[in-house]
Amino acid sequence: GKLDLSQAEAVADLISSDSKNAHKIAMHQLRGGFSNEISVLRQQLIDFASLIELELDFSEEDVEFANRDQLEALIIKTRSVLNTLIDSFSLGNAIKNGIPVAIVGKPNAGKSTLLNTLLNEDRALVTEIAGTTRDSIEDEINLEGTNFRFIDTAGIRETTDTIESLGIKKSLEKAELANIVLFIIDADAELSNQLLELEKIKKNTKEKLLLVINKIDLNPEIKKDFKDALFISAKNEQGIEKLKERLLTFVNTAQLTNNETIVTNLRHYEELQLTLNE
Numbered sequence: 001g002k003l004d005l006s007q008a009e010a011v012a013d014l015i016s017s018d019s020k021n022a023h024k025i026a027m028h029q030l031r032g033g034f035s036n037e038i039s040v041l042r043q044q045l046i047d048f049a050s051l052i053e054l055e056l057d058f059s060e061e062d063v064e065f066a067n068r069d070q071l072e073a074l075i076i077k078t079r080s081v082l083n084t085l086i087d088s089f090s091l092g093n094a095i096k097n098g099i100p101v102a103i104v105g106k107p108n109a110g111k112s113t114l115l116n117t118l119l120n121e122d123r124a125l126v127t128e129i130a131g132t133t134r135d136s137i138e139d140e141i142n143l144e145g146t147n148f149r150f151i152d153t154a155g156i157r158e159t160t161d162t163i164e165s166l167g168i169k170k171s172l173e174k175a176e177l178a179n180i181v182l183f184i185i186d187a188d189a190e191l192s193n194q195l196l197e198l199e200k201i202k203k204n205t206k207e208k209l210l211l212v213i214n215k216i217d218l219n220p221e222i223k224k225d226f227k228d229a230l231f232i233s234a235k236n237e238q239g240i241e242k243l244k245e246r247l248l249t250f251v252n253t254a255q256l257t258n259n260e261t262i263v264t265n266l267r268h269y270e271e272l273q274l275t276l277n278e
Helices: 005-016 020-030 033-057 068-097 111-119 162-177 191-208 220-225 240-248 253-257 266-277
Strands: 099-105 137-143 146-152 180-186 209-214
Touching: 005 020, 005 033, 020 033, 020 068, 020 146, 020 253, 033 068, 068 099, 068 146, 068 266, 099 111, 099 191, 111 137, 111 146, 111 180, 111 209, 111 240, 137 240, 180 191, 191 209, 209 240
Parallel strands: 099 146, 099 180, 180 209
Antiparallel strands: 137 146
């Protein structure tokens, strides 16, 4: 009747959870959701291993105790469950630690203004001088029970400034590691260079890229040039609610709603991969 190790780890996750969905996942683990799935698979494999060992004991009798078709079906099922659990770690880890959202784009596109508007506070320094943000600035907001960790990055451009160059390099790294990338285009600035940088970012972030056209109040005509973009004015808080709605579409809420087992613990993730590969 005691807790097993994964349930004990869930207690720590429950204590540290700071969002509704992180709390929900920890409670599911605490109630034995993860343990039960692993226990069932483990017992089935032990049963089949026992039958095969029994055959070895009677090898001279040329008898089969284990049905080979059932054994193959069990292995396929086990691999499928392991793959599902492993794939869930991307979502689980993001929910546990906050889903990282990188805000990237050219200097003065309004990245810092957008961060401040989302957080409803002056978290990032905003000036008309290009290249003001030279290092990444991070902060979180909670959207419908899920924490999103926004990362304001240095504007991407060609520069000879050593410090700014390091900031731009870090911006590209943050974009690759983030679960969601908001590429901000300045509607009131020349487009060709911005679109050139967009194509570079797309190479490694296409599936998680969300194009956001900022300063739409200054150039509403730009809407006809973009079909799948979001149009906002970070300064005037225009389109911010639609942006939040789009961010939530990146979260697989079906897994949470259906109370499926979602892996959030790095140790569990590594052990599952080890099991699958062996």
